[in-house]
Amino acid sequence: MHTVAVLALDRVIPFDLSTPIEVFTRTRLPDGRPGYQIRVCAERPEIDAGAFTLRAPWGLEGLRDADTIIVPGTAAVTDPPSPAVVGALRRAAADGTRIASICSGTFPLAATGLLDGLRATTHWMAADLLAAAHPEVEVDPDVLYVDNGRILTSAGAAAGLDLCLHMIRCDYGSAVAADAARLSVMPLEREGGQAQFVVHDHTPVPRGSALEPLLDWLRDNLARDLTLADIAGHAGMSTRTLIRRFREQTGSTPLQWLHRARVRQAQHLLETTQHSVERVASQVGFGSPTAFRDRFKRTTGVSPHTYRRTFAGRSPDPARDHPAHLPGAVPVAGRAGRP
Numbered sequence: 001m002h003t004v005a006v007l008a009l010d011r012v013i014p015f016d017l018s019t020p021i022e023v024f025t026r027t028r029l030p031d032g033r034p035g036y037q038i039r040v041c042a043e044r045p046e047i048d049a050g051a052f053t054l055r056a057p058w059g060l061e062g063l064r065d066a067d068t069i070i071v072p073g074t075a076a077v078t079d080p081p082s083p084a085v086v087g088a089l090r091r092a093a094a095d096g097t098r099i100a101s102i103c104s105g106t107f108p109l110a111a112t113g114l115l116d117g118l119r120a121t122t123h124w125m126a127a128d129l130l131a132a133a134h135p136e137v138e139v140d141p142d143v144l145y146v147d148n149g150r151i152l153t154s155a156g157a158a159a160g161l162d163l164c165l166h167m168i169r170c171d172y173g174s175a176v177a178a179d180a181a182r183l184s185v186m187p188l189e190r191e192g193g194q195a196q197f198v199v200h201d202h203t204p205v206p207r208g209s210a211l212e213p214l215l216d217w218l219r220d221n222l223a224r225d226l227t228l229a230d231i232a233g234h235a236g237m238s239t240r241t242l243i244r245r246f247r248e249q250t251g252s253t254p255l256q257w258l259h260r261a262r263v264r265q266a267q268h269l270l271e272t273t274q275h276s277v278e279r280v281a282s283q284v285g286f287g288s289p290t291a292f293r294d295r296f297k298r299t300t301g302v303s304p305h306t307y308r309r310t311f312a313g314r315s316p317d318p319a320r321d322h323p324a325h326l327p328g329a330v331p332v333a334g335r336a337g338r339p
Contacts, residue, residue, distance in 0.1 A: 001033075001034065001035070001036065001037050002035060002036050002037070002067045002068065002171060003036070003037045003038075003039065003065065003066045003067050003068070004020060004024050004036050004037070004038050004039070004066065004067070004068045004069075004070060005039045005040075005041050005058070005062050005063050005066035005068070005069045005070070006020050006021060006038065006039065006040050006041065006069075006070045006072065007041050007042070007063065007069060007070065007071050007072070007085070007089075008040060008041065008042040008047045008049070008054055008056050008072065009042075009043075009047070009071070009072075009074045009076075009081060009085065009105075009108060010044075010047055010048050010074065010076060010079070011048050011049070011050065011074050011075040011076040011079075012047060012048075012049050012050075012054065012072050012073070012074050012075075013049075013050070013072060013073040013074060013075060013103065013104070014049050014050060014051065014052075015157060016072035016073035016102045016103050016104075016105065016157075016160055017040075017049065017054075017072040019072070019102060019160040019161055019164065020038075020070045020072070020102070020160070020164050021038055021040070022184065023161060023164040023165065023168070023180060023184055024036040024038055024164065024168075025038055026180055026183040026184055027168055027172070027176060027179075027180045028176070028179060028180075028183075029172065029176060030175070030176070035168070035171070035172055035176065039057075039058045039062045039066065040054075040056045040057060040058060041056055041058040041059065041060060041062035041063055042054070042056035042058070042059065042060075043059070043060055043082060043084055043085055050075065060084060060085065060088045063088050063089070063092050063097075064088075064091075064092070066092070066097060067097065067098065068097065068098045068099070068100065068167065069089070069092055069097055069098070069099045069100070070100050070101070070102065070105075071089075071099070071100070071101040071102070071105035071106075071108055071109050072101075072102050072103070072105050072160075073101075073102055073103030073104035073105045073123070073156070074104055074105065074107070074108065075104075077104045077107045077126060077129065078107075078133075080108070080111045081108040081111055081112070085108065086111065086112045089109070089112045089114065090112055090113070090114065093112075093114050093150065093151070096150065097150070098150050098151075098152070098167070099114065099150065099151055099152070100151075100152035100153065100154070100163060100167065101122075101152070101153045101154065102154050102159075102160035102163065103122060103123045103154065103155065103156040103157065103159070103160060104122055104123055104126055104156075105153075106120055106121070106122040106130060106153045107122070107126075107130060107133070109151075109153065110130065110133070110134040110137050111134075114151055115134065115136075115137045115151065115153070116134075116136040116137065117136060117137075117138075118137065118138065118146075118148045118151060119137075119138040119139075119140055119146050119148065120137050120138065120139060120140070120146055120148075120153040121139065121140050121141060121142075121143050121144075121145060121146050121153050121154065121155050122139070122141075122153065122155060122156070123155055123156030123157070124141045124155065124156065125156070126156075127139050127141035141155075143155065144159040144162045144163070145159055145162055145163040145166065147166065152166075152167070161184065165177050165180060165181055168180050169311065170311070173268075173271050173272070173311070174264065174267040174268050174271055174311070175268060178264060210245065211245060211246070211249050211250070214231070214234065214235045215257075217234060218231070218257070218258055218261060219261060222258070222261060222262050222265055222283075222284050222285045223282070223283055223284065223285045224285060225285065225287065226258060226285070228242070228243075228254060228255060231254050231258075232254075242254055258285075259295060259299070260299065262284040262285050262286065262295075263284075263295065263296055263299045263300065265283075265284045266280050266281075266283075266284045266292070266296060266304070267300070267307065267311070269283060269284070270304055270307055270308040270311070271308070271311050277289055277292070277293070277304045277305065280292070280304065281293075292304070
């Protein structure tokens, strides 16, 4: 199982700390198994988290064999991390561990030197400060996150959710990432460069909703050339009523919802098949390969060919799409390393 160690530094921001814990513990593989084991690690037994004091079950030794280390934001951006923390992160990077920061967590990560010569981002309000404090880092304040391979950084607050879902997609494929997004009740995708690698699932529609059968029908008919009138006719309502109900229950229009569903299905096909881009375009209902490429890049930020090179072959079970299981509790990993 993939182990994620969340490093709580002094004056850690609670929202940033809880983001990876919540997202990764909700992640299920197609067979229902948890995708991740979570550790909360800290240099000292008790950490100031602002409104409360955090008692972490793991010390810095919990970073040693982790597959991924997350550095959440801290309110003490001008305070450098201790030599022990710097050494632990550098050793982890040398061992090939994936390290990611959320929001102002980019500051302690930059202090280790691991971001030197790399592009990085942080909360837009702190971007100038990061650039001034670490001129060797190429600071990009206009994206939700930056993926440099083994080192990743995200912008503030909710951008950490985008980053976590991106890592889930890298680890397990689009179906697992979409399921994690749905369980986390993620919003629709936001414009913003590389963050568009993740196309979030739509806002969940309550069971028994009048739209539920229609959405199932749309998913089953993605390859058809559907117009707004076609969708309204199948639903047995006027186009005006259809648009109003879609906005109320999905936060989107019918055609926007349909386009995003087609792109999600295209992502799955690009990851799990060797079908040509032209065939994928036809399978998901785009009238031409050009229209498909344009829509795909507008939604994801990359071309279909680039997406396939990045994510092909990473889905654990190509025969399945969205798992039908319900979320269950995943224990946060702990150990007797704390008194």
